Amino acid sequence: MTGVSVLVVDDEPAIHRFMAPALAANGYTALRADTGAQALALAVNRRPDIVVLDLGLPDMDGKEVIRRLREWSDIPVVVLSARDREIEKIEALDLGADDFVNKPFGIGELMARLRAALRHRMQEKGETPVLRLGPIEIDIPRHRVLREGVEIKLTPKEFDLVAFLVRHAGRVLTHRQILREVWGPAHEHDTQYLRVYVGQLRTKLEADPANPALILTEPGIGYRAGE
Amino acid sequence: MSIDDPSRADPEALLAAAERETRGRLRIYLGAAPGVGKTYAMLSAARAVKASGGDVVAGIVETHGRAETEALVADLEMLPRKGVPYRGRLVPEFDLEAALVRRPGLLLVDEYAHSNVDGSRHPKRWQDVQELLAAGIDVWTTLNIQHVESLNDVVQRITGVRVRETVPDTALQKADEMILVDLPSDELIKRLADGKVYIEDTATRAVQSFFKPSNLTALRELALRRVAARVDSDLVERMQGSAIKGPWAAGERLLVCVGPDIAAERVVREAKRLADLMGATWFAVTVERPGHVMSGPDRKRLEAGMRLAQTLGAETRSLVAPDVAAELLRFARFENITQIIIGKARRRRPVAWLRGSLADALVTAADGVAVHVVTAEADEAGGRRFDLPPLGTLPGYAAATLGVAIATGVGLFLSRFVALPNVSMLYLLAVLLPALLYGVWPAIAASALSFLAYNFFFIDPVDTFTVARPHELLALLVFLIVAVLISALAGRAREQTRIAAQRMRATRRLYEFSRKLSALADRGAVAEAAAVELHATLGRPSVILLSDQGALSIGAAWPPEDRLDTASMTAAAWAFDHGEPAGAGTGTLPSVAWLFRPLGGSEGGARIGVVGVERSLDSPLLDTESERIVGSLCDQTAAALVRTMLSAEVTRARTAAETERVRNILLASISHDFRTPLASILGAATSLIDYGPEIPAATRRDLLLQMREEAENLDQMVRNLLSMTRLESGALELHQDWVDVVELMNRAVSAVRRRGATQRFVVTSAPSLPLVKADQSLMDQALGNVVANAVRYAGREARIGLSATVIDGQLVIAVTDDGPGIPAEALPHVFEKFVRASRGTGDGGDGSGLGLAITRGIVEAHGGSVSARSPAPGQRNGTRVALRLPLAPQPETEPAAEEGA
Known part of the structure; x- marks a missing residue:
């Protein structure tokens, strides 16, 4: 994974101070931006492979940075945010951020999220007809789900849901994103559908539905397919 | 069911x-x-x-x-x-x-x-x-x-x-x-x-x-x-x-029409007996014609009748309508009245001949309603006194005499030139004027004088009072009729004007009073205004008692009075507890000198207090007009008091909301300010743990330094928070000792440098600077916050000057930077809690907004003051924050024994 460049956007010098050596230790090249404007400029000029973005910036809202990035790029974005600002996180994810990390964070957690985001962006590009998630195998063209080779009967909606989650495995998907994709824009707020279907999926797919390992809940935000 | x-x-x-x-x-x-x-x-x-x-x-x-x-x-x-x-x-x-x-x-x-x-x-x-x-x-x-x-x-x-x-x-x-x-x-x-x-x-x-x-x-x-x-x-x-089905009473409802005549009481009693016999509910109603003004005695009789009806258990209503019969029937239909009882004087009044009696009108129009007519006995009906009009004033008679004299003069003068067919016309004028202006008796005097003068000067035989032809007496008769009719009409018009004017005055007073009340904010002021107004209206001492958690105390009185005797307080408390008037002129403690009426409590509202009016010597009761005014005043006062209480509550709620807002800002601010150093420490520590071997040694050391600095930052923040808490609760203890200010400034500079400040610092001081008596660690904190603030906002390449001088017996420590400065609109607030200057190009916005507030608190606790100016004096930009500390008498230069004490 050498040659990967990471754009770190944060107005706190202290963050850059420890991030730079940590990223270097992982073989990444760190790019530093203190403001939103700098970040956007660097994203254009240096074409980083992934962005780590703090939402509180002095010159513009971090969400604005995501919006502008998404106008021309699908570069993975991992958001740094305070734990008590759920709404902000959801908005950032809806705007197209890939994942989030709560401040303060351990460096190991951040690196894991960065790797996941990078990997999945590559996988999405590949458009593989068969998706895998642990013991689960999803055959998109034939609409079949196999668990350890045994076919599991799913309703069409269940299939759409699990396919959508697994296609973005590792990435947090907000309730709204899932509902819009699977049920359509009119149902963006019908989170109760989601709870019911996720419950059903878990009983059908998980080894232990009470302690799910495949479909993980991000409390208050959405779901993520585990890896 | x-x-x-x-x-x-x-x-x-x-x-x-x-x-x-x-x-x-x-x-x-x-x-x-x-x-x-x-x-x-x-x-x-x-x-x-x-x-x-x-x-x-x-x-x-x-x-x-x-x-x-x-x-x-x-x-x-x-x-x-x-x-x-x-x-x-x-x-x-x-x-x-x-x-x-x-x-x-x-x-x-x-x-x-x-x-x-x-x-x-x-x-x-x-x-x-x-x-x-x-x-x-x-x-x-x-x-x-x-x-x-x-x-x-x-x-x-x-x-x-x-x-x-x-x-x-x-x-x-x-x-x-x-x-x-x-x-x-x-x-x-x-x-x-x-x-x-x-x-x-x-x-x-x-x-x-x-x-x-x-x-x-x-x-x-x-x-x-x-x-x-x-x-x-x-x-x-x-x-x-018990919901037993049974033959119910017919559900009769009675209505008795009470008028101002003496038979009213009899009619009311009759209605009561009838109502009892039928087991019916009953209403006592008066109908007034709009614009019709009742004489004083009439009004008293009417009210006596209505009061009696009330004590006998009737529901009473006052209606106003031009057509009495139609209004009665309208009310009857509305209330499902089945029987109407009215009184009828046996001797008919002349007016009734013209209009037809109420009884006739009712009987003609009533449909499905029984009409009972109670005839008053002759002595009762005749008992209605005819009130003689007032005798008139001396100027009235003088004017009458003068008018007749002028009419005579004019008549004599004119008769020289023209033969007037009837000079009596002139005298008619002489009668008309006093009738219009002075009432009936001067007018009658004028007509008598006119007759005499006319007779004396113009009727043959002239210069005698002899009446030669009886029909000359006709003139006298005409004069008299004109005098009485005109003066009666004019008198009534005058009376109506007087009452209208009086009502208008009362209304205006009431309006002005309500306007005054609306401007008053607290209970005391409202009570005071009400007491003054009552006193002005009734001319009697007035008092407003307000309830505080059920205990009554004097809110205001006019003339000022701060206590009432025990009996009066008892009556006031009774009026408050029972929601009914008490004291003079009422059924409860009538021997007390005050009449108390409850304030508020109508329409489900809470009772607020009691209004007291001292009884006058001649009558314990208020007359109807005063009663009406007092009623309105009480309503207005009660409303105003309720309003002030509500507004006090709103203020309380607003204060609570403000406190809540400040607390939320504090929480948000603290969590943000703690999170950044914590993120650095955690990030640096986990980097060392996870990737220690791959990181070059110099970088490892930098990460460790970062951890120490951020931990110090955290410590500083905790100290600030604690100081703020102590300052706010007044629990800040000063451990005063002699402090060298230059040393103080140097410590502040080295503290920020240690935390990575890149700015250029210049420390200057006046020669032979005196020591100040202060709490060293608190002053470190106070000055440290100012310097840290300058570092945060002035920019990485700024020049920050610290200076100490003595001005006007005060030691002034100034921290001056050449950064972008503070916007003029924010300047007055920089020493307030949770106020942060807008983020400039500074390298961090992590101030909690507490720093300068704490500085001010500490300096003020030392008896000093703080100020901020931007741009700094003598510069085009930048900020100058000055701390002024009072100078105490200097200690002995030799180390004294007390040092160890």
Whole structure:
């Protein structure tokens, strides 16, 4: 994974101070931006492979940075945010951020999220007809789900849901994103559908539905397919 | 169960029963005449209750020295009577307070209709009984039928004796049980002859005429009927209460029209009797024509009639409409009235000839409503006094004389040139003017003078008063008629104008008062304004008492007064507790010098206080107009007081919201400010743990340094927070010692440098700078916050100067930077909590907004002051923050012994 460049956007010098050596230790090249404007400029000029973005910036809202990035790029974005600002996180994810990390964070957690985001962006590009998630195998063209080779009967909606989650495995998907994709824009707020279907999926797919390992809940935000 | 289930119990009946359950129960022993044995019957029954274990106390029992009665009382507990001072001696009276304190299960109170002597709490004993019942005590009492208010005139017609002590029918209706004590007339007369009957009124002639067999029979019939009606209504109530289907009373509703004539009271009593007979609810209504002004005596009579109706249990309404009959019928239809009762004077007034009587109009238009016409007896109708108009003033007569003189002069002058066909026309003018301006008597004087002058100067034989031809007298007649008619009309117009003007003044006053009130913010000011206004309106001392958690205290009084005597306070408290007027001119504590009215409490609102008006010497009561004004003033005042209370509540709520907001900002700010250093520490530490070997040694050391610095930052923040808490709670303790300011400044600079400040620092000080007496660690914090602030906002390449000088006996420490400065609008607030200057190009916005606030708190705790200027003096930009500390007398230069003390 050498040659990967990471754009770190944060107005706190202290963050850059420890991030730079940590990223270097992982073989990444760190790019530093203190403001939103700098970040956007660097994203254009240096074409980083992934962005780590703090939402509180002095010159513009971090969400604005995501919006502008998404106008021309699908570069993975991992958001740094305070734990008590759920709404902000959801908005950032809806705007197209890939994942989030709560401040303060351990460096190991951040690196894991960065790797996941990078990997999945590559996988999405590949458009593989068969998706895998642990013991689960999803055959998109034939609409079949196999668990350890045994076919599991799913309703069409269940299939759409699990396919959508697994296609973005590792990435947090907000309730709204899932509902819009699977049920359509009119149902963006019908989170109760989601709870019911996720419950059903878990009983059908998980080894232990009470302690799910495949479909993980991000409390208050959405779901993520585990890896 | 559906709502219109016909077998459902009538809620009203259940409600009445429920109210009675908490109240005490009242039993009345009713007799037709004195001597039938009411007291005896009551005592016998009470003994039976006591024998079966009841808690029976005799509150007051009149034995009239009869042995058999006294024997019955002997073994009952008796409340001692209270001596009430009256005209220099003590009158033994029923002790209401003692009874309320004793709280027996059953209290015997003889003579329901008794009048208490002046100075008692209530003027009438039945009012005492009401209070006992309200307190939940059961009461038995006795009453003779002639004391019942609605039967008052009937009794008078039967017996010829006017009974003065009466009990309103409402007080009678409140009885839960009514027991008739009856004795045949002959037997009663025999007992009277034997001397077994005690008669209060010793006028034997009256007694003789009272105790006639025919009278007694009539009274017995009244009593029997009364009790029978009572039994009937009990039955109806029980049936309604238990939802028994039955033949209901026809649901009659009566309406009595009360007018200003003397027969009004009779009509009202008649209506009451009719209503009782029918078991009907009844209304007493007056209809006024708009613009019609009633004379004072008329108004008084009308109000007396309405008051009587109210005491007899009618619902009263005042209506205004041009057509009395139509309005009555409209009201009747609206209220489902079935019977209308009106009075009719036997002698018709001239106006009635023209308009047709109300009775005729009603009978013509009434459809499905029975109309009863009660004719007033001649003496009653004739009893209406004709009020002579006032005699007129001296200027009036002078003007009349002058007018006639001028008319005569003009007449004589004109008659020289032209032959006037009738000079009397001129005199008509002379009569007209005083009639218009001065009233009827000057006008009559003018007409008499005119007649004389006309006769003397113009009628043959001239210069004599002889009337040659009788038809000349016609002139006199015309003058007189003109005088009376015009002056009556003018007088009425004047009176109407006067009343209209008076009302307008009152309305304007009220309007201005309400405007004044609306500008007042607190309770005290409103009360004060109300007291002044009342005093100005009535010309009597006024007081406003306000309730604070139920305890009344004087809110304001005019003229200023800070205490009321105990009796007045008792009356005020009673008015407040019961929500009814008390004191002078009312049924409760009438001997008190003040009349108290409750303030607020109408329409479900809370009672706020009491308004008191001192009674004037001539009359304890307010006249109607004043009553109306006081009513409006009270309403306005109550509304204003409620408003001030609400606004006080709003202020409280707003303060609470503000506190909440500040707390939220504090929390958000703290969590943000703690998170950044924590993120650095955690990030650096985990980097070292996870990737330590791959990181070059120099970078490893940098990460470790970062961790230390951020930990120090955290420590600084915690110290600031603690100081803020101590400053706010006033728990900041100063450990003062001599402090070298230069050392202080150097420490502040090295502290920020250690934390990575890149700016250039210049520390200067005046030569031989004195020491200051201060708390060293707190001053470190105060100055440290200012310097840290400059580092944060002035920019990475800024120059930051620290200087210390002595100006005007104060030591001034100034921190000056050449950064972008603070915006002018933010400058006044930089020392407030949670205020942050907008983020400039500084390298961090992590200030909690507490730093400078703490600096100010610390410096002020030292008796000093802080100030900030931007741009800094002598510069185009930048900020200068100055701390001023007072200088104490300097210590000995040699180390003194006290140093160690």
